[in-house]
Amino acid sequence: MSAIIIMLIISVMIAGGFLIAFLWSVKDGQFDDDFSPAHRMLFDSKSKEDTKTNI
Amino acid sequence: MKEGQILNLDTECYHCGDGFSGRPIRFDDKNFCCDGCKSVYSILNKSDLCEYYDINAQPGITQKKYRKDKFAFLDLIEVQQKLIKYSDTNQVHLTFYLPQMHCSSCLWLLENIQKLNSGIISSTVNFNKKEVFIIFHPDVTSLRKVVETLADIGYEPHISLDDLDRKQTLRPNRTRLYKIGVAGFCFSNVMMLSVPEYVLGAGELEPEIALVFNILKVSLAIPILFYSASEFFVSAWKGLKHKFLNIDAPIALALIVTFGRSLYELLSGTGEGYLDSMSGIVFFMLIGRWLQDRTQQAVSFDRDFKSFFPIAVNVLKDGTSTPTTVDKIREGDLIQIHSQEIIPVDGMLSKGEAMIDYSFVSGESVPVSVAKGEIVYAGGKQTGGKIELLVVKEVSQSYLTNLWNKEVDASENDNTIIDTISTYFTYIVFIIGALAGAYWYMNGETRLMWNALTTILIVACPCALLLSSNFTNGNILRILSLNKFYLRSPKIIEKMSNISHVVFDKTGTLTQRRRSKVTYEGQILNKEIQNKITAILSQYSHPLTDAILEYLECTPDFEVTDFKLIEGKGVEAWVDEHHFKIGSPEFLGLKNDTIKGSKVVVGIDGEIKGIFHISNVYRFGIFDLIQKMKDTFKLSVISGDNDAEWQVLKEYFDKDDLLFYQKPDDKLKYIEHLQNNSSANVMMIGDGLNDAGALRQSNVGIAITDSDNTFTPASDGIIDAQRIANLDKFLAFAKDGRKIIGVSFFVSILYNIVGLYFAVQGILSPLIAAILMPSSSISIILITYGMSEWMAKYRGLTKIKSKV
Numbered sequence: 001m002s003a004i005i006i007m008l009i010i011s012v013m014i015a016g017g018f019l020i021a022f023l024w025s026v027k028d029g030q031f032d033d034d035f036s037p038a039h040r041m042l043f044d045s046k047s048k049e050d051t052k053t054n055i
Numbered sequence: 056m057k058e059g060q061i062l063n064l065d066t067e068c069y070h071c072g073d074g075f076s077g078r079p080i081r082f083d084d085k086n087f088c089c090d091g092c093k094s095v096y097s098i099l100n101k102s103d104l105c106e107y108y109d110i111n112a113q114p115g116i117t118q119k120k121y122r123k124d125k126f127a128f129l130d131l132i133e134v135q136q137k138l139i140k141y142s143d144t145n146q147v148h149l150t151f152y153l154p155q156m157h158c159s160s161c162l163w164l165l166e167n168i169q170k171l172n173s174g175i176i177s178s179t180v181n182f183n184k185k186e187v188f189i190i191f192h193p194d195v196t197s198l199r200k201v202v203e204t205l206a207d208i209g210y211e212p213h214i215s216l217d218d219l220d221r222k223q224t225l226r227p228n229r230t231r232l233y234k235i236g237v238a239g240f241c242f243s244n245v246m247m248l249s250v251p252e253y254v255l256g257a258g259e260l261e262p263e264i265a266l267v268f269n270i271l272k273v274s275l276a277i278p279i280l281f282y283s284a285s286e287f288f289v290s291a292w293k294g295l296k297h298k299f300l301n302i303d304a305p306i307a308l309a310l311i312v313t314f315g316r317s318l319y320e321l322l323s324g325t326g327e328g329y330l331d332s333m334s335g336i337v338f339f340m341l342i343g344r345w346l347q348d349r350t351q352q353a354v355s356f357d358r359d360f361k362s363f364f365p366i367a368v369n370v371l372k373d374g375t376s377t378p379t380t381v382d383k384i385r386e387g388d389l390i391q392i393h394s395q396e397i398i399p400v401d402g403m404l405s406k407g408e409a410m411i412d413y414s415f416v417s418g419e420s421v422p423v424s425v426a427k428g429e430i431v432y433a434g435g436k437q438t439g440g441k442i443e444l445l446v447v448k449e450v451s452q453s454y455l456t457n458l459w460n461k462e463v464d465a466s467e468n469d470n471t472i473i474d475t476i477s478t479y480f481t482y483i484v485f486i487i488g489a490l491a492g493a494y495w496y497m498n499g500e501t502r503l504m505w506n507a508l509t510t511i512l513i514v515a516c517p518c519a520l521l522l523s524s525n526f527t528n529g530n531i532l533r534i535l536s537l538n539k540f541y542l543r544s545p546k547i548i549e550k551m552s553n554i555s556h557v558v559f560d561k562t563g564t565l566t567q568r569r570r571s572k573v574t575y576e577g578q579i580l581n582k583e584i585q586n587k588i589t590a591i592l593s594q595y596s597h598p599l600t601d602a603i604l605e606y607l608e609c610t611p612d613f614e615v616t617d618f619k620l621i622e623g624k625g626v627e628a629w630v631d632e633h634h635f636k637i638g639s640p641e642f643l644g645l646k647n648d649t650i651k652g653s654k655v656v657v658g659i660d661g662e663i664k665g666i667f668h669i670s671n672v673y674r675f676g677i678f679d680l681i682q683k684m685k686d687t688f689k690l691s692v693i694s695g696d697n698d699a700e701w702q703v704l705k706e707y708f709d710k711d712d713l714l715f716y717q718k719p720d721d722k723l724k725y726i727e728h729l730q731n732n733s734s735a736n737v738m739m740i741g742d743g744l745n746d747a748g749a750l751r752q753s754n755v756g757i758a759i760t761d762s763d764n765t766f767t768p769a770s771d772g773i774i775d776a777q778r779i780a781n782l783d784k785f786l787a788f789a790k791d792g793r794k795i796i797g798v799s800f801f802v803s804i805l806y807n808i809v810g811l812y813f814a815v816q817g818i819l820s821p822l823i824a825a826i827l828m829p830s831s832s833i834s835i836i837l838i839t840y841g842m843s844e845w846m847a848k849y850r851g852l853t854k855i856k857s858k859v
Contacts, residue, residue, distance in 0.1 A: 036179075
């Protein structure tokens, strides 16, 4: 009986973790531009410089 | 962008992919169409950035050289302050809008720009908004140098007067995504907590567990109602304040009733409530709205004249020229305008030869020559050399600004068909509710009465109606934008489906900008004479002579003596002991016959040899389009230009529907006349500022653009010139959209009837609601998406490659 409640709390917490991850990614601007990141990762970087300095 | 095509590097420029107009320029074993393209290549080559050409073939943009001190105004502190977002001693942050950005090569190059300018610390591209965010070191480089670096490689940032007035661009609206995230989380958990009740039936759970479940359900439903669904309440309240029942009003009511009733059931222990259905509906509706409102971020529909104006011009004072921002220019200042610059103020010509291209303001396709002492109006573009103007009116009072301010403020009628239907829908639901309630009251069943009343409101929520319009419009907008036809808002689709009359502008809309066709009539000119004419006409630049030069394709090797240019008429010169006179018919002593067109007459030693006719080139497929549209729509042409093209156009249009010499004001009045007298729904298609008034007055105003980086006046939609021939399909597709909404609405009514069947009897259980509501939502989504895709295929609008 109480096992169900513990499971429930854990499951809601896990789902809550995903919610926070989603909100964080939105806040970080990951959904603002769906073109650049997808193509950026395909470029071979000949240079050692890090070109992915994000805002 | 050109994938799948066989590259022909013998006939196309390695950098930009344009054909060659003359002999290509060879460099590093590659062909280039112009010096600009070659110099971009050599810059990239030097810095080992040629990977640019490997990612996409011919990714460049035809490059024009810019004047040496064109960006001098960026050294002004007040300009810098407006553009820079953040700065300290080590770094400066700012964002540029680069309309030229179009493919992954651009992305790569712009993010590797620090190789070209070591002062740039980092650059990050936002492709959707065509923006680049740059951080640079103020000690190593300067704002001006950064802009010059960008301009050198063909990405000149667009910096206009608009940027000075406005704050930096707003961040994209992320609120809806937050709301969707929260709604999705709460919905899925409420659903999970409800499953035991569905399986076991109400009251079968152990009381302690049921209590925990119920507390959790309510606490999960609260953020949905008060946070995720808040926009429905706000919008409903706004509508009610204006005594207008929009579609959000019944939805807001249904949400409140559902929540209230569920709360009552859970507290009194009489049932398990409908919180699961409520959460699901909010989640689906938010997704629908998000899909519908995902408009093109890079396309701006609200540009006013300020976006077209330069940010600064050179003011001459005591012989030295200093760059000054346009809003600081005062009456009596002396300003310098260079070739190809737009004039931001009304001024009197005091020095230089002015050839002003007013095509943007008036639609006139041929530049006007202005004599010294005459007024040059703002918005014109200088096509001759450098000129000096004495400012007569400041930018805020210029003719163009007045023209803009005079325009109608089209009072938008927001009442869409969905709102109308939902109003009726709401009344019908109220009537059903009242009848059912009254029936049970008469029978003395008060508990059933409340049951019936509330469940009717719950189940008959017009959410399905909202979903069907949101998903259909969202998908139509998406398909149209793949076809390079961008609409300002989903409402325009509905307006497009009602169009009965289509009005075209001529210059730049039916015809191509800056391209003309030359035909020759008269005595045959031998190679030698052609060569001599070329020698004379090469002496100066004018659109008509440029067109003839291109037509003759000669390299001159004759010496021209006694060259005399008579502005606005023609030229006289001696070549090889012969006297040449080339110019307008009047200049050669001919009577200009009925139709005034663009003609250049050639006379040698007093004898007329022949006439060059220079006419507009029509856009590809435009006449097919007109033939196809003729039966369904009334069509007109309204042009600010002369009637030279009357002969051609009368074949396709009714004579009464061809109007020439129309001022911007006349265009607006014509549209108004059509709307009032023949109560037509007018679509106006135009390109310039001269059409701006008409575009706003019309029911749907569409601006046409030649490439992604030209600027269009404020409009309801923007169409790529290459795709104008598909206009009939777009209009038909908009009509299909209405049918799709109709069909899905019909389906949602069926679901509603089933739901109401249970509800009026007072026996709508949460389980039935939980099955009915999500399944109606999902089937609506499938129907709208499937049908709009199918219709797009049927209309031939899907076989379009994406832009990359």
